[in-house]
Amino acid sequence: MQNYDELRECVIAGKKAQVAELVRKHLDEGKTAKDVMDNGLIPGMAIVGKKFQEGEFFIPEMLMAARSLNAGLEVLRPLLEASDVKPVAKVLMGTVKGDIHDIGKNLVAVMLRGGGFEVIDAGVDVPPDKFVELARENGADLIGLSALLTTTMPSMKDTIDAFQSQGYRENVKIMIGGAPITQEYADEIGADGFARNASYAVELAKKLLGVAA
Amino acid sequence: MTKQENYFRATDFGVPEWIPIRVSLMPATWAKYREALEEIVMEFPFIFGEHLPGSIGFDAFDGTYNEGEFTDAWGCVWKNVAPGLDGMVVGHPLPNRRDVRNFEPPTGIVGLPHGFMFMRLYYLRGFEQLMIDFAEEPPELQMLIDKVLEHNLMEVDALVKAKPDMAVFGDDLGNQDFLPIHPQKWRKYLQPCYAQMYAKCHAAGARVYMHSDGHIIEIIDNLIEAGVDILNPQVGANGLDHLARVAKGKVAIDLDLDRQRFPFWSPAHIEAHVREAVEMLYAPEGGLLLYAEMEPDVPLENIRAMCETLMKFKDFDG
Numbered sequence: 140m141q142n143y144d145e146l147r148e149c150v151i152a153g154k155k156a157q158v159a160e161l162v163r164k165h166l167d168e169g170k171t172a173k174d175v176m177d178n179g180l181i182p183g184m185a186i187v188g189k190k191f192q193e194g195e196f197f198i199p200e201m202l203m204a205a206r207s208l209n210a211g212l213e214v215l216r217p218l219l220e221a222s223d224v225k226p227v228a229k230v231l232m233g234t235v236k237g238d239i240h241d242i243g244k245n246l247v248a249v250m251l252r253g254g255g256f257e258v259i260d261a262g263v264d265v266p267p268d269k270f271v272e273l274a275r276e277n278g279a280d281l282i283g284l285s286a287l288l289t290t291t292m293p294s295m296k297d298t299i300d301a302f303q304s305q306g307y308r309e310n311v312k313i314m315i316g317g318a319p320i321t322q323e324y325a326d327e328i329g330a331d332g333f334a335r336n337a338s339y340a341v342e343l344a345k346k347l348l349g350v351a352a
Numbered sequence: 353m354t355k356q357e358n359y360f361r362a363t364d365f366g367v368p369e370w371i372p373i374r375v376s377l378m379p380a381t382w383a384k385y386r387e388a389l390e391e392i393v394m395e396f397p398f399i400f401g402e403h404l405p406g407s408i409g410f411d412a413f414d415g416t417y418n419e420g421e422f423t424d425a426w427g428c429v430w431k432n433v434a435p436g437l438d439g440m441v442v443g444h445p446l447p448n449r450r451d452v453r454n455f456e457p458p459t460g461i462v463g464l465p466h467g468f469m470f471m472r473l474y475y476l477r478g479f480e481q482l483m484i485d486f487a488e489e490p491p492e493l494q495m496l497i498d499k500v501l502e503h504n505l506m507e508v509d510a511l512v513k514a515k516p517d518m519a520v521f522g523d524d525l526g527n528q529d530f531l532p533i534h535p536q537k538w539r540k541y542l543q544p545c546y547a548q549m550y551a552k553c554h555a556a557g558a559r560v561y562m563h564s565d566g567h568i569i570e571i572i573d574n575l576i577e578a579g580v581d582i583l584n585p586q587v588g589a590n591g592l593d594h595l596a597r598v599a600k601g602k603v604a605i606d607l608d609l610d611r612q613r614f615p616f617w618s619p620a621h622i623e624a625h626v627r628e629a630v631e632m633l634y635a636p637e638g639g640l641l642l643y644a645e646m647e648p649d650v651p652l653e654n655i656r657a658m659c660e661t662l663m664k665f666k667d668f669d670g
């Protein structure tokens with residue numbers, strides 16, 4: 140029996156082809172798809188998140204790791220679907236109305252996928268009502284709002300208010316982030332949480348949804 | 353002493369009489385406050401020059417500040433969703449690596465807009481594609497950089513023909529608290545580009561002014577090596593203490609005061625912020641300039657407070 144060390148290392152090093160190959164090998168050895176995902180791929184990506192937090196990895200390394208993880212997930216997907224394994228939760232991510240900065244939002248989405256979440260990308264310049272509509276349509280458990288401009292921070296509040304006024308606030312958790320955002324601001328507008336970067340965003344998402352880290 | 357003489361004394365560490373100060377108002381800020389903003393502008397002629405009432409078309413934005421889509425000379429498609437602010441590139445002409453091989457930059461002089469080098473690379477490729485290029489370092493990465501640089505060198509030649517005292521450049525190199533790519537890769541691929549462009553400016557007798565948004569502490573030394581004479585860094589993303597440590601006395605700092613806080617501060621906070629900045633970065637020989645950019649969410653009273661505070665601290669002398 141082989142453990143997942145090599146698989147994890149390949150995720151961290153962003154070796155796409157090897158990851159897919161090792162995933163197949165583990166399946167051939169009789170591991171379940173869920174086990175490979177939960178104990179091989181996702182812990183590998185968690186280490187990537189740590190390295191990013193600590194300033195050892197930068198965006199290129201993080202994206203390479205995400206790509207290799209996706210290559211592994213591609214192999215697992217049909218098996219996961221067949222055995223009815225659901226993603227950890229569904230997250231709807233978007234940049235709020237008036238704001239078009241999407242680099243940070245996309246990185247958060249990448250890391251959330253790497254943490255086993257399904258992410259629906261609402262895009263940029265998303266009006267409050269659109270967030271509510273997409274959340275309902277997709278059955279999202281968690282909403283991630285991104286704003287990079289002080290001028291668009293009020294759109295975050297408007298979005299939370301829209302969830303409230305449309306009677307959907309109880310169905311979702313809402314987290315916020317972006318360069319000018321602070322925990323204080325999150326508290327002020329009634330968001331459920333704030334995270335400073337993509338890696339903390341995954342920890343926060345898990346905490347908010349009560350998913351084991 | 354004229355304002356200009358004093359400005360260059362400050363940039364050249366030549367003992368200025370006062371700290372040069374500057375306040376800029378985004379078109380969207382004009383559109384929001386209109387005559388009320390004009391009043392402030394007229395109160396501070398030292399900052400804004402002589403202003404004639406009615407001389408600003410509050411809603412008449414220049415080209416790219418208008419809502420909508422347009423394509424620039426490089427084939428990048430821009431979209432603007434907030435009139436009076438900048439837009440972003442939504443259409444990248446080189447999504448695949450092989451596109452880079454056949455790519456031809458503009459042949460004529462089209463100017464060096466904000467985002468002329470590093471940002472231009474991701475405008476052309478798409479941000480994630482470019483980041484993957486920096487990870488894998490295929491030959492197309494260097495090829496793309498060479499093509500953009502070759503064009504930019506031609507632009508610099510045209511720019512310095514008129515023998516300006518200063519050439520102004522802007523390219524956002526940082527994120528809020530880190531660089532997008534490893535500083536070593538930045539030094540390997542990007543530093544030489546800026547160095548070549550800035551050497552041409554120096555050869556023509558022009559100082560080099562460079563603006564960069566974001567956290568750039570790790571590469572300020574390299575920007576100085578590359579020939580930057582006046583640096584315009586963000587306070588918030590870099591931290592005053594770090595800026596004092598790596599840049600004070602080595603390069604003139606046109607400090608981008610913390611616009612990420614202006615909307616939330618009281619006038620007293622604004623004064624405390626400017627005071628702290630001046631106390632940390634001032635030196636009698638010069639090397640400090642102060643800059644405040646006002647987006648439309650800054651309350652009018654804070655815009656006025658900033659003008660008053662800058663007028664007060666421009667004469668700071670230790």
Ligand code: B12
Pocket residue numbers: 237238239240241242243244246247282283284285286287288289290314315316317318319333334335336337338340343433434436437438439440441479524525526527528565566567586589608611612647
């Ligand atoms: C790149 C950039 C741009 C690019 C954007 C390209 C793109 N496709 O996104 C362009 C050139 C288009 C642009 C335009 C503008 N920009 Co801009 N931009 C930046 C810059 C340099 C970097 C932002 C970035 O991409 N960072 C990289 C990512 C990885 O970091 P991040 O976004 O912070 O995201 C991380 C965290 O914040 C967090 N996070 C982000 N979202 C979320 C969401 C959730 C739920 C969670 C949990 C976490 C989280 O995780 C991410 C990953 O770790 C910043 C500088 C800065 N200090 O941040 C200015 C900056 C944000 N821009 C600024 C400005 C002023 C503008 C313009 C108004 C400029 C103008 N003069 O018109 C326009 C506005 C356009 C609009 N309507 O939105 C100012 C904002 C100031 C303010 N008042 O708030 C900044 C701070 C620069 C400055 N000098 O002050 N910009």
